[in-house]
Amino acid sequence: MNNVKRRTVVAGLGSLAASSVFAFGQSKLHVGVVGGGIVGASIAMHLSAAGAKVTLFEKTAIAAGATMNSFAWINASSLDEHYRKIRLSSMAGWRELDRELGLGILWGGALRWQPDGPAADRLQRSVDILKDTGYPLKNLSRQEFGAIAGEFSPENIGVAAFSDLDGHLDPVSVTHKLIARAKALGSELKMPCSVEGLIMNGDQLKGVKTNTGDVALDRLVIAAGVDTPDLTSKVGYETKLIHAPGILAHTSPVKFTTKKVVYSPGAHFKQFADGRIVGADSEEPPETLSHKLIKEKAINFPSKAIEDMHTQRIIDVIATKFPAAKDATPNRLTLGFRPKPVDGMPIIGYIPGSSSIYSAVMHSGITLAPIVGQLVAKEIIGDSREGVLTPYRPERFV
Numbered sequence: 001m002n003n004v005k006r007r008t009v010v011a012g013l014g015s016l017a018a019s020s021v022f023a024f025g026q027s028k029l030h031v032g033v034v035g036g037g038i039v040g041a042s043i044a045m046h047l048s049a050a051g052a053k054v055t056l057f058e059k060t061a062i063a064a065g066a067t068m069n070s071f072a073w074i075n076a077s078s079l080d081e082h083y084r085k086i087r088l089s090s091m092a093g094w095r096e097l098d099r100e101l102g103l104g105i106l107w108g109g110a111l112r113w114q115p116d117g118p119a120a121d122r123l124q125r126s127v128d129i130l131k132d133t134g135y136p137l138k139n140l141s142r143q144e145f146g147a148i149a150g151e152f153s154p155e156n157i158g159v160a161a162f163s164d165l166d167g168h169l170d171p172v173s174v175t176h177k178l179i180a181r182a183k184a185l186g187s188e189l190k191m192p193c194s195v196e197g198l199i200m201n202g203d204q205l206k207g208v209k210t211n212t213g214d215v216a217l218d219r220l221v222i223a224a225g226v227d228t229p230d231l232t233s234k235v236g237y238e239t240k241l242i243h244a245p246g247i248l249a250h251t252s253p254v255k256f257t258t259k260k261v262v263y264s265p266g267a268h269f270k271q272f273a274d275g276r277i278v279g280a281d282s283e284e285p286p287e288t289l290s291h292k293l294i295k296e297k298a299i300n301f302p303s304k305a306i307e308d309m310h311t312q313r314i315i316d317v318i319a320t321k322f323p324a325a326k327d328a329t330p331n332r333l334t335l336g337f338r339p340k341p342v343d344g345m346p347i348i349g350y351i352p353g354s355s356s357i358y359s360a361v362m363h364s365g366i367t368l369a370p371i372v373g374q375l376v377a378k379e380i381i382g383d384s385r386e387g388v389l390t391p392y393r394p395e396r397f398v
Contacts, residue, residue, distance in 0.1 A: 031380060032057060032208055032217040034195050034231060037067035038171055039365040040223035041178035042373030047221075048185035050381040055215060056179070056187055057208070059194040059227075063175040066225045069336020071248060071268070071278070072171040072366045073261045075110060075163070076135040079126065082391060083345065086371060088134050091165060093370025101181060103174050106273060108259025110166035111149055113140075115265055116158035123159045130163075137163045151257050152322055154264065168261050168270050171366060178369075190215075198234050198357070205356035219380055221358045225339040228361040237351045239361060240397050244338040249314035251277040251328035262321065269318045269325075277325050281317045307333045338363055342397075348372060349379075349393040359394055 029052045033044045036058030044056045058064075074094055076087035098105045114120040130137040140148070140160040148162065183189060190212065197209035198220070207216040222231045229239040253275030261270045262279075269279025311330040319325040339361050341347050346362035360376055362368055375386050 028053065029218045029380065030055070030216065031219045031221060032195075032215065033221045033223060034208075035065075035223040035225060035227075036062045036175070036179065036189070036191060037065055037223070037225055037365065038063065038070075038175045038178065038369045039067075039225075039360055039362070039372060040221075041175045041182065042369040043221055043223055043360060043376050044187045045178050045182035045185065046373035046377035047380065048182050048187045050377045052377075052381060054182065054187040055217070056182065056189045056191075057193050057195050057210065058189065058191040060192055062179055062191070063172045065227075066336055066338055066365065067171045067175055069246070069248065069334045070171050070338075070366050071270070071280070072169050073110065073270070074105070074167040074169065074367050075261075076165070076367070077110075077126070077130075077137070077163070079129055081133075084130075084133065084135055086388065087364070087367050088165075090368050090371035091167075093374065094167065094169075094367075097178075097370055101177050103169060103177055104273060105167045105169045105174075106259040106270075107167040108261070109162055109164040110261040110263065111152070111160070111162050112263040113145070113154050113157050113160040113265070115156040119265065120158035123161060127159070127161050135163065135165060137161050149260070151324065152262065152264075153320065155320070156265075166261055169366070170272055195231065198231075200235075203354055205354070219356050219358065221360060221376060221380070223360045225361065225365075226337050228339065228359060232351055232357075232359055235351055235354060235357055237353075237359075237394065238397070239347060239359065239394075240342040241361070242340045242342055244340040244363070246280065246336055246338060247310060247314075248278050248280050248334045248336070249311045249318075250331045250334065251315060251325065252331045254324055254327045257324040258322075264321045267314075267317045267321055269322060271324070276331070277315075277318065277322070277328050279314065279318050281314050339365070346372070346392045347394050347397075348376070348389050349395070352395050352398050 031047050031052045031054050033040050033056045044054050048054045074091055076084050076091060078084040112123055114123050127137050127139050140162050145160050194211045195208045199207040205220055207214055222228050224231055232239045256275045258271050267279055267281050271277050311333040315325055315328055315330055340363040348360050351357045351359055360372055375389060379386055
């Protein structure tokens with residue numbers, strides 16, 4: 001897509017995010033949504049607000065998959081202008097939802113620093129690109145760092161930067177609140193309920209087969225995270241995801257000290273309003289023989305002892321940057337598998353060849369949930385094709 005087209009398709013995003021999230025017209029379509037994570041919850045809520053009859057299918061528990069295991073940082077940190085503007089619009093959507101639903105989002109910005117070297121060079125490049133955009137990432141001098149980040153103990157600062165628009169949330173609590181609003185608007189939640197097959201008449205969806213019985217539907221939205229490929233394969237579409245494991249250490253509550261999200265050398269972390277700290281010391285498992293299996297497929301930790309060892313190690317690393325963590329005791333370690341499309345961008349739209357089966361799978365579901373919910377509802381209820389989603393259509397992989 002050329003730059004002119006990109007500017008055109010994002011032009012209406014600001015007004016879309018700023019409009020009431022519960023302001024659509026009425027519809028009598030019966031729409032099924034597969035997946036009780038934060039993306040599925042937002043889609044169900046917006047569809048219900050639009051007047052659709054909505055059935056939300058969750059096979060285990062609300063937010064039990066990638067949502068529960070997410071770091072849950074709300075940001076627009078992308079060097080792709082089109083994608084960044086969508087993320088910014090979704091951040092505005094989160095602020096509106098926070099006001100309307102009392103989600104308890106912490107809007108403290110995001111702080112980053114790196115010692116001199118390649119990582120600092122990459123951070124500075126991001127600052128140079130983003131500083132004059134709608135998502136300003138600005139350099140901090142040592143004096144400025146000390147003034148706004150006195151709660152941290154940087155060992156060596158080559159480059160430091162701060163983005164004041166960012167926030168973070170409790171993904172499980174927020175997903176429950178979105179589903180509660182969806183139910184108040186008329187959505188039905190079927191849980192535990194696993195969608196095991198599709199009922200088709202030619203290429204037209206008629207319903208789904210579940211472990212609790214058949215359900216007639218007019219449309220189906222698959223927002224099932226890493227389970228999405230299994231469901232889309234039933235209509236001959238291969239959803240191409242990367243296997244992307246990630247761990248997070250969680251502590252018991254300590255004194256609440258910061259609202260900021262922090263990305264520092266060797267650790268990223270944040271603190272919830274109740275004092276819990278969550279973070280990790282690496283984005284990916286290391287390239288070692290002992291981690292080979294987890295890098296290939298979804299598995300559990302081999303033992304509680306190994307899990308506890310990782311939890312304590314991560315907390316110890318965080319404590320070197322964030323002294324408040326020295327008083328924290330380990331609570332748990334979560335191992336999640338992120339739904340990450342092979343090109344890093346969301347996959348949103350009707351499955352090629354279908355006008356009734358829709359897919360919504362993405363890595364940054366926390367940030368994107370509000371705008372995706374709005375746009376998916378608009379496309380399904382209005383039988384439209386929103387130009388802003390053109391770069392993210394499933395057809396790009398056909």
